[in-house]
Amino acid sequence: MSKYKVNLKINNIPISVDEGTTILQAAKMLNFNIPTLCNHPDLCVAGNCRVCVVEQKGSRTLPAACAVPVSEGMEIQTNSMQVRAARKHIIELLLSEHNSDCTKCYKNGNCELQDLANEYRTSNNLFIDLMKSTKMDISSPSIVKDDTKCIRCQRCVRTCAELQNVNALAVVNKGHLMKISTFLNKPLNEVVCTNCGQCVNRCPTGALVEKNYIDEVWSAIYNPEKFVVVQTAPAVRAALGENLGFDIGTRVTGKMVSALKRMGFDKVLDTDFTADLTIMEEGTELLTRLKKALVDGEKVALPMMTSCSPGWIKFQEHLFPELLENLSTCKSPQQMFGALAKTYYAEKINKNPQEMVVVSVMPCTAKKFECDRPEMRSSGYKDVDYVLTTRELGMMIKQAGIDFTKLEEEKYDSVLGESTGAAVIFGATGGVMEAAIRTAYEIVTGREIPFVNLNVTPVRGMEGIKAASVKIKDVKPEWAFLEGVELNVAIAHGLVNAKQLMTQVKEGKANYHFIEVMACPGGCLGGGGQPIPTNMEIRKKRAEAIYQEDENMYLRKSHENPEVNDIYKEFLGEPLGHKSHDLLHTHYKARKRY
Amino acid sequence: MEKKLLKKVDLIFEKCNCLNIIDKVLQRSGDDIILDIIDSGLKGRGGAGFPTGLKWKFAKNEEADQKYIVCNADEGEPGTFKDREILDRVPEKIFAGMAVCAKAIEATKGYIYLRGEYNFLLPALNEKLTVFNQAMKDRKFEFSIEMRSGSGAYVCGEETALLESMEGKRGEPRNKPPFPVAQGYLGKPTSINNVETLVFALAIMNIGPEKFKEFGTMDSRGSKVFSISGDTPKGGIYELELGMTIEDFVNEFGDGDTKAIQVGGASGFCVPRKHFKDTIIGFEGIPTGGSMMLFNSSRSMYNVLQDYLEFFEEESCGQCTPCRVGCQQLLKGILAVKRGEKPPAYLEELKKLSQTMKIASKCGLGQSVANPFNSIVNNFREEIIY
Structure with a gap:
C-alpha cells in the first residue's frame, strides 16, 4: 500500500516523508539528531521527558519530536535558541532531582543523562537540589533499583508492560511524589519480577542496574x-x-x-x-x-x-x-x-x-x-x-x-x-x-x-x-x-x-x-x-x-x-x-x- | 475593544422543556445543528475556549463504527464550583445538551465523568438518567448516558487524562495529536465538552444562534456562569454576559478594598487593581473557566502564590519533566527567595523556567502554571521578596 507523502521543512531543508513519520524520524533522515531520553526504539512513544522538543512555526508550544507526526507544510527548527534554552532547562530540572554523584555510579560513562548534561554544558546548580534520599532496593539477587537516579522516563515501566507483560514496575503517586515502584511498594524480590533485566537494558541512567x-x-x-x-x-x-x-x-x-x-x-x-x-x-x-x-x-x-x-x-x-x-x-x-x-x-x-x-x-x-x-x-x-x-x-x-x-x-x-x-x-x-x-x-x-x-x-x-x-x-x-x-x-x-x-x-x-x-x-x-x-x-x-x-x-x-x-x-x-x-x-x- | 456592561443573564438555570427541544433537534440533520453551533460562536466553557461547533464538526467528519460524547464534569480548578450547581439544579439540561451533540456527531453513547468529590450527586443523577435514557428509547433515538466517577485528581480534567482514567488507566495526559475527536475513548472519535458548554448548546438549539449572539462580544459570544469567591460580600454563582471589564465586575462584587483578582482559578491570571479598567473578561482579554477570586489588601499575594504552587506541585501527574520538576522548583524557589537563601534576581530565573514550562510541558496543566506565577510575581514582586 502506498502511503501519502508529507512535505515539510526541517531547519529550512525541504523533505518529503511518509505520512505518520514522526518529526524525530524525519529529522534523522536529514542527519539531524534530536536528543531523546524517554524514547526507545523497542517501546511505544511516551513523550514525557520533553528533551526532544523542537520549534514549530505557528505553534504556541514546542512539540515533542518523538511524539508528533509530521504534517503538510510544517516548518521545524531543531536547534533554535528557544529550543536549546528549553532543553537546557529540562536537563537542569532532571539533574536537580538526580543523584549526580557520577564518579560513584555504576553507569558512569554509559549514561544518557550524563551525555546530555555534557552536551548542553549544564551549570548543574542553576536550580535547587530536590534529590530525595531514598534507600536503594537491593533485595533482588539480580537487579538493583536506585530511585535517586531515576528520571521517571518510564522506559522500564513500558518494557515490563509491553515487552514482558509482567508489570512488576509501575508508576505510583502523582506530582512531586510520582515514582516508579512495585505493587504495594514491596521489594523487588517479593513481587512478580522475573529478573529478566530488560528494564536494566533500557534504563538511560543508573536507576536500574544488575547486582554486580x-x-x-x-x-x-x-x-x-x-x-x-x-x-x-x-x-x-x-x-x-x-x-x-x-x-x-x-x-x-x-x-x-x-x-x-x-x-x-x-x-x-x-x-x-x-x-x-x-x-x-x-x-x-x-x-x-x-x-x-x-x-x-x-x-x-x-x-x-x-x-x-x-x-x-x-x-x-x-x-x-x-x-x-x-x-x-x-x-x-x-x-x-x-x-x-x-x-x-x-x-x-x-x-x-x-x-x-x-x-x-x-x-x-x-x-x-x-x-x-x-x-x-x-x-x-x-x-x-x-x-x-x-x-x-x-x-x-x-x-x-x-x-x-x-x-x-x-x-x-x-x-x-x-x-x-x-x-x-x-x-x-x-x-x-x-x-x-x-x-x-x-x-x-x-x-x-x-x-x-x-x-x-x-x-x-x-x-x-x-x-x-x-x-x-x-x-x-x-x-x-x-x-x-x-x-x-x-x-x-x-x-x-x-x-x-x-x-x-x-x-x-x-x-x-x-x-x-x-x-x-x-x-x-x-x-x-x-x-x-x-x-x-x-x-x-x-x-x-x-x-x-x-x-x-x-x-x-x-x-x-x-x-x-x-x-x-x-x-x-x-x-x-x-x-x-x-x-x-x-x-x-x-x-x-x- | 468592544466592551459590555455587567449584565446578569439567565440561560443556564432557566427552566425549559428539554424533551421538546430534543424532539425538534432530532428532526434536524447533524450538519444543520453544527452550523448553528458554529454560527453562535460558542466556545468551550471549561477554560480553554475551543470553538464548540468546530469540535463537533471534526468529530462528525470522522468515520467510525462508534463515537462517544463525554461530558467533562471533573470540575477541579480551584475556585470553580459552577458545574456543581448546574449538575445539581438542571441536570436534565446537561443530558439534553449531550443528546444534541450525539445527534450532531452521530454518537450513540454518552458518559458524564464526575469529579470524585461530587459523588454525593450520583444517586440523584442516576435516578434522573434512568428517566432520560428511557425517554430517548421511547423516541427510538439510539443514545444513552452513563455516569463515570473520577477519584479526585486535578489532571483528570485534562481531556486525554480523563479518557485514560475512564479506560481504567492512570490519569495521565496523552500525546496530541491524535486529538480525542479522532481517537478518544477506547480509540474512537469522542467529543469532550464541559458541563456548561453542553447546556449552552441546548440553549442555542432553543433560542437560536442569533438570540445567543446578542449576548457578549465578537470574540466572546454569549454569557458565562461565574464562581465568585474570596473577599466579596456576594460570593456565589452568577451568570453574566461576557465582555465586561474587571472594573465593572469589582464594582459589583468587590468589598471596596479589592487589590487583585485571580481570573480563571489557580491556572489563570492575577489582575492587579491598576489593570482593572483595561482588562476585559472574555477570550479577547482574560479567559476564564468561571473562577473569580477576589483578594483585598489584607491578603499576602506571596501566600496566594505559594498555595497555588503547592497545589500544582501535588496535582501534576508527574510524567513530564517541565511540569513535575518545574512546579517543585518554582515553589522551592519563591520559598528560598523569601527566606533570603536566594537573591531576588533568582525570580528572573524562575520566570524563565515558567516560560519553558509554558512551551514545553505535555499538557495544559504544566503549560498554565506560568500564568499565575508571572502575573503574581510581576505585579506583586515586593510581596514575594519581602
Missing part, C-alpha cells in the same frame, strides 16, 4: 586456596566485543577465552558443553513423553516446554502455575554445568569441590537469581557461585588492563570445553528448538534433518511467535510409534509473546508437542545482561554472529559432541538415567502473583 559480583569474583581469583573455573554462555561471545571496542555483531570467542585466562581463572570452560548435554537430556525427555502419550496412552504433560531461561521459568511459576508440569525438568545449561563441575569435573581434576568456585558469564540477569535457588545445590554445594553479566565481564577485562582488541585467540580448556554449533545457537531465539530438531530427527530416523546445510530456517528470525512442523518418516524400528507423526513446535521470545502462547495452551487451542520460550526479545542474545544499548538492529546483528559461529563449527549436532558421549560413558550412564536425574534435572514451584 565483580569484587567477589576478583577475591575468589586472588584467593590461593580457591580453584576458580569459569563458564561462558553462548550469547556472550556474540556481544562482549561491543563493550570492548568491536563493532556490533563481532564474534570474540577466542579473545574472550584468552582474556579470561589472563584474568587468572584456573580453567576456562564452556556452557556450550552443557547446552549440548541439555539437548541429549531434553530431547530424550521429549521422546519419552511422546512415547508415553502415543504408545502407552499415559497422560503426560504436552506440549513440553524448554527450561533454559530462568526469567521464563519464574514467569511461568507466577502466572501459569497450572502448566509447570509442561516444563522440561532439565536444568538450564548453566546449572547443569555447575552440578557437573563440582562432581564429575572435580573428580577428574582431583579437586575438592569445597575449594572450587564456579563463575558463569551470562547474557542474563535472571541467572543470578537462578544460581541462588535452593534447588540448585545438587553437588552438595552451591553449584554455581557467582554469575557475571556480559557487561560485568567487559568491565573486569578493562579493570585487568587487558588490551582486548589485540589479544591472540585461545581455545577453551578441556573437559567441559568442547561444544558444537547446536550449542552456540542456544543464544538466539529458536536455537534450542533447532538444536533439538537436529539431534532428535537424526536419532529417530538415522538421517540428517532435511534442511540445507542443517539450517532449520523456519524456526529462525525475530517474529514474536514462530511455529513449524516436521514430518517424521521412515523411522528406525525402535521409534516406530513416531512413523508419520507431524511434530508441531512453537517458539516464543519476549514474555509478552510467551503469555500469548501460554494462554493458547491453557485454553487448549494450541496443538504443539514442543515449545521453546526465551524470556528476552531475540533470545539470550537480547538478554538483560548484554551490552547497552539494545534494539532490533543490534539484536539481528548478534543473531547473525551466532549463526555464523554455528556454521564455522566442525561439529554442529549435539549428539556428536565427543565430550558429551564421554560423560555418558564415564559418569552419567544414559540420558534421563539415575545420575542425570540427581544432577541435571530439577523441579519448580508455584509462586503467587502478589
